[in-house]
Amino acid sequence: xxxxxxxxxxxxxxxxxxxxxxxxxxxxxxxxxxxxxxxxxxxxxxxxxxxxxxxxxxxxxxxxxxxxxxxxxxxxxxxxxxxxxxxxxxxxxxxxxxxxxxxxxxxxxxxxxxxxxxxxxxxxxxxxxxxxxxxxxxxxxxxxxxxxxxxxxxxxxxxxxxxxxxxxxxxxxxxxxxxxxx
Numbered sequence: 001x002x003x004x005x006x007x008x009x010x011x012x013x014x015x016x017x018x019x020x021x022x023x024x025x026x027x028x029x030x031x032x033x034x035x036x037x038x039x040x041x042x043x044x045x046x047x048x049x050x051x052x053x054x055x056x057x058x059x060x061x062x063x064x065x066x067x068x069x070x071x072x073x074x075x076x077x078x079x080x081x082x083x084x085x086x087x088x089x090x091x092x093x094x095x096x097x098x099x100x101x102x103x104x105x106x107x108x109x110x111x112x113x114x115x116x117x118x119x120x121x122x123x124x125x126x127x128x129x130x131x132x133x134x135x136x137x138x139x140x141x142x143x144x145x146x147x148x149x150x151x152x153x154x155x156x157x158x159x160x161x162x163x164x165x166x167x168x169x170x171x172x173x174x175x176x177x178x179x180x181x182x
Contacts, residue, residue, distance in 0.1 A: 080179035085165040086154050090130070097122040098132050102152060105134040106169065106178045114139070114150045114178065132156035137166070146173040149181060 078087065078099035087095050104120035114136045124130035138151040149170040156163050169178035 083154065083165045083167050083180070086132075086156055086163065089156060089158050089163060090132075091124075091126055093126045094124050094130055094132075097124065098134070098154065098156065101132065102134040102154070102169075103177070105136055105152065106150065113148060114152075116150075127158075129159045130157065140168075142170075147171070148173075148178075150178060152178075 078095045081099040081102045082090075082095060086098060090098060101120040101122045105118045106114040108115050108118065116136050116139055119133055119135040121133040122131065133155050135153050135155075136150050137153050140149045140151070141147065142149060147170045149168060152167050152169055154165050154167065168181045170181040171178045
């Protein structure tokens with residue numbers, strides 16, 4: 001009988017009254033600070049939170065992998081063709097497609113050199129709301145070193161959000177491919 005009275009009494013009290021003795025930290029939205037390349041920037045963490053974060057990250061990563069989602073970090077095989085600002089927004093297959101578009105835009109079948117205005121587009125094979133293009137917008141050869149340099153503009157659209165990044169690409173004499181210049 002006493003238990004029923006206690007349950008009835010607690011049911012009439014609002015939830016915040018029932019748990020007023022508990023002090024839970026307020027949850028605030030994490031800072032959305034970005035690095036110079038436009039991708040989310042992480043915060044430095046203490047040793048304890050770092051260990052806990054790794055455990056939770058591993059569990060979440062395994063679950064995401066099983067669900068078909070992966071982290072989107074620049075892949076080594078496209079790092080000479082894509083900037084981080086573009087690559088971090090694309091899944092691995094899209095990164096390959098974007099790199100192939102850059103290669104296509106920077107190859108000329110007639111002169112062997114990239115031609116200003118040359119462009120190549122792609123549409124994601126993995127997500128229906130992702131597409132992009134690469135366009136050669138300028139040429140700046142260095143006659144003293146023999147380097148052939150160009151500026152390429154990459155544009156991607158992910159879920160309606162457009163991201164544009166210019167990149168300087170060069171190739172030494174005798175090389176067939178342009179790659180990102182420092």
